[in-house]
Amino acid sequence: MVHYDERTPHLHYAFVLVVFDAKKDRYKVSAKQVLTRHDLQTFHDDLDQDLKKVLPFYEKGILNNKTLTFENVAEIKKNNDQFKALKDELANVEENSNDKKAILKITNQELNEVDLAKKQIDSFKQGCLKKHLAKP
Template sequence: MAHLKKNTRGAVPGLAVHFERKTDHHTNKDIDVSKTYLNQDLMTDGSDMISRFNDRLSDVYCMKRDDVKALATWIVTLPEELAEASYEQQEAFFEETKHFLDERYGKENTMAAVVHYDETTPHLHYAFVPVVFDAKKERYKVSAKQVLTRHDLQTFHDDLDQDLKKVLPFYEKGVLNNKTLPFENVAEIKKYNDQFKALKDELTNVEENISAKKALLKITNQELDEVDLAEKQIDDFKQALSKNLFGKTVIKPDDLDRFKTVLANMKKATLQSQRNAEQTSHELSKVKEQLADAKAEHQNLKISSATSG
């Protein structure tokens, strides 16, 4: 899994504290300080992130505005297939990932590359200044817009996968199916995993209620088809939303809210009494339309996620 974020100059000191573990007082409760010694700094120049950042900005042009995205950060998480791999293989994965990022964005622009083994899942923090050459003014300048284009984001995961598979013989499955997810850290992912799991359990109960209601209402064949179609769309919707990440399910926050609405309407439909069988069928049709709209919206997640930030 990989996640990109664009940052202003004002965010750099805080990022440096987190990446380089410059404090023992962490707001992230997932950090196990007893394992911090396992963390690995892949930069070998003996400097630090802030010094590198200041030095690079002195060499290139950067607009003097507070909202300029002067630093970009990738978080690349160890794939599930390597969770039980040897330390040497995990180390090779992160070192080759850094090499790929250096080649893509310029080694001279790399400000930090730190592997954290003291959190829930090992991951690489890679920070770089997005620099391009300004042909008109014949100078290098900072431009996240020109470096981190839609094409760059849409091709990132495929390119990283191909590089890792070519270099690492033990690497097979890849990095999360071309998705760039809008989560800041593993803790945030877990939060939505837990909520989605609860919703899936709730949905199972709703589906069981639908089955019982079909027998109770003794509805016509046409109404039975409507219920079956609604059930099928629920299954399709679940499959479309879920992705296997560390053996867990991932859902985007916007879809989570939409899914809650769908469940509420479905439960309302299944609680109709026998005297309101016609109304039940009508409610199921409305849910079917909501599911269709939600599925269509889900198709836009890849582009909207890739262009966020």
């Protein structure tokens, strides 16, 4: 099924690897017996080449330069840990930024109140000065 939930329409290719188990006289799921490590490493490129041969309108390709390559599960976990740490750090930065924005808003309100008080004091001084000069 083609998805349109992102900028570029795309699909997810799902498959189940089934082999016949002669010992038990039935079919079973077994990726290990069907695919090798090399198959998994070259799957996207192979599929891309095959689709380009069969579909004349197919141009973009499977790989979009956003696909990350990893050597092993430990590397994936390491990158996931780094991603989580960066995500947590970003959340902290955003929280601090929101706190600082709130403080800035309060400070601006207080500055406005100080400006208003200054104007009132100046107006009061002007009034007093006028009264003082108006006295005979």
